[in-house]
Amino acid sequence: MPMNVKPVPTLDERINDIRMRTAEIVNEHILPHERELWPRREGAELAEHDRRRAHELREEVKRRVWEAGLWAPHLPKEYGGMGLDFLAHAYMNEVLAYAMGAATLFGVVAPNSGNQKILVKYGTEEQKQKWLVPMVEGTMESGFSMTEPHNPGSDPRSLDTTATLDGDHWVINGHKWFTSNGIDADFFIVMCRVVDESGEQGRTGQMAQIIVPTSTKGVNVVRGIGIWGRPTSDHCEVVYEDVRVPVENMLGRVGEGHQAAQDRLGAGRIYHCMNSVGQMWRAFDMMVERATTRQVHGGLLKDKQFIQGFIADSYQDIMAARLMTIHAAEKLDRDDSDARTDISAIKVFVPAAYHRVVDRAIQVWGAAGISNDLPLGLMYQGARTLRLADGPDEVHKILIAKNVLHRYEAGEGWDFGN
Numbered sequence: 307m308p309m310n311v312k313p314v315p316t317l318d319e320r321i322n323d324i325r326m327r328t329a330e331i332v333n334e335h336i337l338p339h340e341r342e343l344w345p346r347r348e349g350a351e352l353a354e355h356d357r358r359r360a361h362e363l364r365e366e367v368k369r370r371v372w373e374a375g376l377w378a379p380h381l382p383k384e385y386g387g388m389g390l391d392f393l394a395h396a397y398m399n400e401v402l403a404y405a406m407g408a409a410t411l412f413g414v415v416a417p418n419s420g421n422q423k424i425l426v427k428y429g430t431e432e433q434k435q436k437w438l439v440p441m442v443e444g445t446m447e448s449g450f451s452m453t454e455p456h457n458p459g460s461d462p463r464s465l466d467t468t469a470t471l472d473g474d475h476w477v478i479n480g481h482k483w484f485t486s487n488g489i490d491a492d493f494f495i496v497m498c499r500v501v502d503e504s505g506e507q508g509r510t511g512q513m514a515q516i517i518v519p520t521s522t523k524g525v526n527v528v529r530g531i532g533i534w535g536r537p538t539s540d541h542c543e544v545v546y547e548d549v550r551v552p553v554e555n556m557l558g559r560v561g562e563g564h565q566a567a568q569d570r571l572g573a574g575r576i577y578h579c580m581n582s583v584g585q586m587w588r589a590f591d592m593m594v595e596r597a598t599t600r601q602v603h604g605g606l607l608k609d610k611q612f613i614q615g616f617i618a619d620s621y622q623d624i625m626a627a628r629l630m631t632i633h634a635a636e637k638l639d640r641d642d643s644d645a646r647t648d649i650s651a652i653k654v655f656v657p658a659a660y661h662r663v664v665d666r667a668i669q670v671w672g673a674a675g676i677s678n679d680l681p682l683g684l685m686y687q688g689a690r691t692l693r694l695a696d697g698p699d700e701v702h703k704i705l706i707a708k709n710v711l712h713r714y715e716a717g718e719g720w721d722f723g724n
């Protein structure tokens with residue numbers, strides 16, 4: 307069924323207009339063609355004809371998006387994006403996430419989108435022309451290479467991949483994994499610990515992000531790591547062995563690496579949560595649709611109290627998740643120093659709520675719920691994965707408690723009204 311999007315009375319006309327136009331493309335040009343757009347999702351062997359048709363359809367939708375001025379909401383206009391402000395983008399995301407994979411048709415493809423934002427903020431003009439512009443034009447792919455198998459990703463300060471200054475080159479040695487998009491990427495942004503005895507580029511031990519073309523000698527993409535029972539994926543294990551790149555490939559300054567990674571994740575978490583809200587909305591619609599049509603034991607599912615409980619619980623989960631996310635977005639938008647606490651709160655709450663809502667939708671659909679005919683199975687895995695990626699739940703709970711306790715230790719209570 308189409309997503310029911312109407313203007314929100316508290317939003318300004320411009321944001322409502324963006325949401326309505328996004329919904330029109332999602333409802334009319336993506337949802338009715340989901341199967342043809344993404345035929346591989348159903349696990350079928352693809353005939354050349356189907357592959358070509360899928361490609362043509364995707365290009366057609368992208369053209370519509372572009373003509374509607376909705377391409378790349380996360381980027382400034384001078385780099386081919388919509389130049390949207392933060393809140394407008396967040397509100398747009400819940401609409402475009404309703405259809406699985408739609409974000410890619412609007413030019414938002416992780417991890418490229420995160421890397422693009424980092425390049426906009428930290429890149430030199432030369433770096434932007436060389437790496438950002440081709441990514442926006444779709445001729446280049448990228449990955450973000452931070453997590454290491456032998457160190458806890460939840461404590462990025464433990465990473466030990468080194469970048470050693472040697473004349474006018476950095477020499478990188480290290481072992482990473484879960485570098486997403488690793489198969490197709492033309493370059494990785496690699497998080498390293500700098501070794502610079504001269505101190506010319508920065509203090510030894512400080513963190514930095516370095517752009518590494520994947521064709522550089524010594525970049526070994528060992529494997530696509532199999533996940534969720536599948537034999538492989540594009541989340542890759544990568545070994546960097548004496549990889550030499552010019553000093554101008556440093557992104558930002560030595561010592562800015564940790565902050566740049568945080569920037570990549572901070573606002574990104576709001577967008578991810580709005581995506582989850584959009585997907586919960588879809589799962590909810592699917593659940594209710596099934597409950598109103600499926601006959602079991604002499605009556606429709608909608609008339610069984612267990613199922614009514616699923617509907618009521620899911621309604622509350624979606625409402626709570628959405629309002630918490632909007633609240634956090636508004637705080638971040640006005641640079642409120644408490645926004646960090648709220649971002650951690652939604653990072654824990656929203657994926658868990660998403661997980662519960664999809665779980666109930668699967669239950670209502672029975673066996674069909676886990677079949678490849680419906681998007682629910684993929685949503686379920688996505689929701690579970692979100693509890694690990696971008697910092698696992700526990701790390702965020704620790705941060706929330708720490709910030710709250712500081713306030714009370716300073717003799718003040720928490721102001722839930724702001």
Ligand SMILES: Cc1cc2nc3c(=O)[nH]c(=O)nc-3n(C[C@H](O)[C@H](O)[C@H](O)COP(=O)(O)OP(=O)(O)OC[C@H]3O[C@@H](n4cnc5c(N)ncnc54)[C@H](O)[C@@H]3O)c2cc1C
Pocket residue numbers: 417449450451452453454457458459460461483484485486487541691694695696697698699700701704
């Ligand atoms: C699908 C997917 C895609 C990813 N893509 C990328 C990518 O593109 N680039 C990249 O660099 N990384 C990527 N990652 C890695 C991800 O960021 C890490 O998995 C995450 O940061 C957790 O690190 P870890 O796996 O090493 O777990 P660990 O740090 O070893 O943590 C394991 C568990 O310990 C618990 N824990 C951690 N700290 C505490 C604490 N203080 N107290 C109590 N319990 C704690 C948590 O339950 C946690 O789940 C991806 C991961 C997934 C699953």
